[in-house]
Amino acid sequence: MAVIKSLPELIKGDILCDDIYFKDKLLLLSAGTVINREAVKKLATWGIRQVNVIEPLGYNGSKETKRKKKDKILYSRQLFDIKQLFYEGLQYVVNESRYGYVLNNDYQLRWLENLFVAIMSDDRISITLFRLKRVDSYSYFHSFDVFLLGSLFAKSLGVEDIKTFATGCLIHDVGKLKIPKEILRKEGKLTKSEFEVMQNHTIYGVEWVRKNNLSPIFEQLIKSHHERLDGSGYPEGLVDHELSTEVRLLSIVDTYSALTLKRPYRDPFTATKAIELLLNKKHKYDLAFLICYIELLNIYPTDSIVKLSNGKTARVKEVNETQPYRPILEELDGSGIFELPVNLSVTIPKFIKWDSIYEWDQKNDNHLRENFWGNYLVNLMNGNINEAIESYKVLANGMSNEGIFIDIIVKSIKEIGEKWEAGQLSVGEEHDALLGIQEILSLTLERPRKMD
Ligand SMILES: [Fe+2]
Ligand SMILES: [Fe+2]
Structure with a gap:
């Protein structure tokens, strides 16, 4: 493609497109002349400032390009x-x-x-x-x-x-x-x-x-x-x-x-240790965001209570530090201990609580327990036994069988009885609730002794 170049931009091999005349009369260089040092000198001598040329084949471009x-x-x-x-x-x-x-x-x-x-x-x-x-x-x-x-x-x-x-x-x-x-x-x-x-x-x-x-x-x-x-x-x-x-x-x-x-x-802290340290200093860090961060990494410290993707609740029993996102878990209903599967067909999407937080944040935890207790009773009365069992597992976490019997089983029979007497329950609701408590009692009796 033809380009207009000033003399300093001309390079060896450029080909003139037009005849170059001095004052339209004297032919200095004809079209097709291949530019060399002499040609540039001649153009300069006769005061020509710019010419139209075609760049030689293989040329990579002007100074600008x-x-x-x-x-x-x-x-x-x-x-x-x-x-x-x-x-x-x-x-x-x-x-x-x-x-x-x-x-x-x-x-x-x-x-x-x-x-x-x-x-x-x-x-x-x-x-x-x-x-x-x-x-x-x-x-x-x-x-x-x-x-x-x-x-x-x-x-x-x-x-x-x-x-x-x-x-x-x-x-x-x-x-x-x-x-x-x-x-x-x-x-x-x-x-x-x-x-x-x-x-x-x-x-x-x-x-x-x-x-x-x-x-x-x-x-x-x-x-x-x-x-x-x-x-x-x-x-x-x-x-x-x-x-x-x-x-x-x-x-x-x-x-x-x-x-x-x-x-x-110093050696690095393991991820779970670092998270424990952060949780222990939760008065320094935003706890709600910290929990989101823990859930992002899927790294939960030992003794965390977590919700599994299959809907169950479990306690983190042991953490493998090379793959901390695959801990050994203990289901809270005492039905089993297992390692999170390699293919992550079950995951831990939710952190519920950690023992240290329970201690440090007794007020919030009491509030949390009240919620679980309320859910437990409502589900019992409505005959939603599976949901009642889920709340029961959280309430029963860390308790001995004796404690569960007194603080959950007997207490719930008493509260259901009080509601019946106050006319707040129908016959059917009372019946469903008592059947549910019976089922939960049998779950408790099947719990391994080491949970105590
Ligand atoms: Fe930093
Ligand atoms: Fe810094």
Whole structure:
């Protein structure tokens, strides 16, 4: 295709399309002349500024297209580096012992890869993160881990602007680049004064956002990710109502990641231990979100009471730390102990309670028990024996046979009797309720002794 070129753009091999005349009279070069150094010199001498040429075969383009091509090569090189970084990160942080089976899914993986590429296509972010990786690889991989887990968590909760939250997760610790290396890389517990210096990474992170003209939306996430609901966090000691939803989510994921990743000076906590620690500190973290997080990973600590996908209720008896999402379960009706099947034909979609929470949150738990007790009685009176048994299993959890007899069987006979006397029950309802209690009594008597 013919193009108009100025003299500096001409290259050896260009072919003139037209005869070139000086003042329309003197033929300088004829159409078809192949451009060489002499031809360019002649055109320059006679003051010709531009000519119409066809570029030689095999020519890859003008300087402009060459520049575009170079940009394209540079971009694909960057894209390659970013994707390589993504897969390097996956190898470093992702395994079933920490992620459950939430990432055993090609669709989720592709989604995360695209999200990572989209965020890292901003040079201000990618340059800083490549630097963080060089300076302190632990901080980088931890940030990447928080990005993966945080994005999956936000997605499961239906957070509206996931890209913003995911970006916040990825850059939440960039302020660590300003922390002296001897503190950042110290292998061991930080002294009080060193810890005070380390705490500044939240403030330095905000400065980095401002310096790089990034959206102020990231400032709160970076600044407040170490704040806690009870006011024990830093840098401002904010409390419950002062913490946004996003900060609550990030603080759970950040702590879980930090506890479960290996450090040179300590072994990582197992996923179940980390979850136990978080549950024990539920006055610091948002319990409702924490439970959602546990259900996302499908990792439940020992002694959790869980709802199974087959509708049954069970207690987590033992957790295999390499595959924590396949614990050994004990059905609460005492009908069996089994390991969650490899093909996950039965799963644990719901966390009901954990012993420690029962102790710490007696008030809520009493409320929960009242609900179960109410459901138990209503289902007995309506003749819904299976539903009544489900509530009974939760109520009976952890109780001895003697306790069940006194606190459930006798108590329910008494309450049914009182309702009958008060005229609140029909003959049929009383009859159904007593038959149901009889069935539950036989279940109790069949319970293995070790449950006592
Ligand atoms: Fe941090
Ligand atoms: Fe962190």
